[in-house]
Amino acid sequence: MSRIYLDNNATTPIHPDVLRVAEESLREVWGNASSVHQEGQRARQSIEDARESVARLIGAAARDVVFTSGGTEANNAGVFGAIPREGRHHVVASAIEHPSVAEAAAELERRGHRVTCVPPGRGGVVPAATMIAAIEDDTRLVSMMLANNETGVVQPVAAVASACRERGIHFHCDAVQGAGKIDLDVNALGCDTLSIAAHKMHGPKGIGALYVRRGLALNAHLVGGAQERRRRAGTENVPLAAAFGAAAKIALDTSWREGAARLRDRLETAMREAFEIEINGAMAPRLPQTSNVTFRGADGEGLVIALDLHGIAVSTGSACSSGRVEPSRVLLAMGISQDDARSTLRFSLSRLTTAGEIERTIAALRDLVPRCTRPVAGAAS
Ligand SMILES: Cc1ncc(COP(=O)(O)O)c(C=O)c1O
Numbered sequence: 001m002s003r004i005y006l007d008n009n010a011t012t013p014i015h016p017d018v019l020r021v022a023e024e025s026l027r028e029v030w031g032n033a034s035s036v037h038q039e040g041q042r043a044r045q046s047i048e049d050a051r052e053s054v055a056r057l058i059g060a061a062a063r064d065v066v067f068t069s070g071g072t073e074a075n076n077a078g079v080f081g082a083i084p085r086e087g088r089h090h091v092v093a094s095a096i097e098h099p100s101v102a103e104a105a106a107e108l109e110r111r112g113h114r115v116t117c118v119p120p121g122r123g124g125v126v127p128a129a130t131m132i133a134a135i136e137d138d139t140r141l142v143s144m145m146l147a148n149n150e151t152g153v154v155q156p157v158a159a160v161a162s163a164c165r166e167r168g169i170h171f172h173c174d175a176v177q178g179a180g181k182i183d184l185d186v187n188a189l190g191c192d193t194l195s196i197a198a199h200k201m202h203g204p205k206g207i208g209a210l211y212v213r214r215g216l217a218l219n220a221h222l223v224g225g226a227q228e229r230r231r232r233a234g235t236e237n238v239p240l241a242a243a244f245g246a247a248a249k250i251a252l253d254t255s256w257r258e259g260a261a262r263l264r265d266r267l268e269t270a271m272r273e274a275f276e277i278e279i280n281g282a283m284a285p286r287l288p289q290t291s292n293v294t295f296r297g298a299d300g301e302g303l304v305i306a307l308d309l310h311g312i313a314v315s316t317g318s319a320c321s322s323g324r325v326e327p328s329r330v331l332l333a334m335g336i337s338q339d340d341a342r343s344t345l346r347f348s349l350s351r352l353t354t355a356g357e358i359e360r361t362i363a364a365l366r367d368l369v370p371r372c373t374r375p376v377a378g379a380a381s
Helices: 016-028 038-058 071-082 099-110 128-133 157-167 238-251 256-274 300-309 329-333 338-342 355-371
Strands: 065-068 090-094 114-118 139-143 170-174 193-197 208-212 277-279 290-295 318-321 324-327 344-348
Touching: 016 238, 038 065, 038 193, 038 208, 038 238, 065 071, 071 099, 071 139, 071 170, 071 193, 071 208, 090 099, 099 114, 099 170, 128 157, 139 157, 157 170, 256 277, 256 290, 256 355, 300 344, 300 355, 324 329, 324 338, 329 338, 338 344
Parallel strands: 090 114, 090 139, 139 170, 170 193
Antiparallel strands: 065 208, 193 208, 277 290, 290 344, 318 324
16 A cells, blocks of 8 residues: 655655756756856756746745755854954844754854754734834844644744844845645735745755845855855755756646645544644644644654554654653743643645545544553553
8 A cells, every 4th residue: 555645844745847857957057157158047047047936936036035955054054144243242033943043043052152942832823012012122033834744833023024024134034835735925924034845745855945135135055156146155966956946937837726725624623533642733724734732641753653554644742862762842832731732743735635545544543543652651551
């Protein structure tokens, strides 16, 4: 029986059209985009076409899009690039940022800057008013993600960005999970920098983009060449950029979202009927294809492994650090207990998920959840 992939927030399978573009580009568009001859100009054209497609997805002008090696690099570029090289400054970040923002902020702290982390409420939303209240006179950067990778909860980015704009503070948005799943327009959001990544939308890994508002002063994070308007030095990755362009075009087709939301809701309803569960972030605006579920008393790790053996790929709400599985800091920040965090699974669907796959997943869960219970502390063995 074919496998079922419900871990699309980790990464998505490559779309056949994207693969075709990448293969053709690797074979035929191998010139250096900085060269003046025809081989170079063909590569240049391919990069610029891709930039146009990626820009369209986020409502930007093509010249304001910088290709990067992925979401992590784009987030690092936005965060470090916003902080002046001189002096000590203050940064505000939500407590649910992806590590590529959170650890960049922690690194700024080690360098002598101050960082305020703003926690979410129990429903997974970081309140705009609390983010804005955390701004101080020397705040240089405010960072807030568009949608959380674990819960799918969409954050009030536009309100925070607008307050930053009024105060002349750099606002960075990590839109890696939001792009292609909800409507996204950099001008409506009002951000200064914004990150996206191809592999979350059926493109390849290793390519992303940073939107940079026109005229913004941003320290270049890679120097040594004039590429990407001097914002990111290095010979351009033509095949991956072309593939990202193809993925962005596919992402413009939004017709799958409603169907995915229906399948997600069907999964949640069936689980509610069968078990004692909590759906984290269910009361907030969410990505249409993400479900973060606490199965009270279940062993989350064990359940992921059991599902995997049944041909179903999902993930836990945990992160593996230094060989130990730690409960998710996002769930803990929401006020969820360590035990409940360890009993939490994330299901993330895509445009390719079918009703049959969801029914098979429901059947597998009905069978496996009662068998994957967490040992009760202090119980006799
Ligand atoms: C919200 C968010 N930001 C950033 C990243 C990092 O992107 P990349 O894997 O392209 O480095 C991820 C990837 O999981 C993510 O979910």
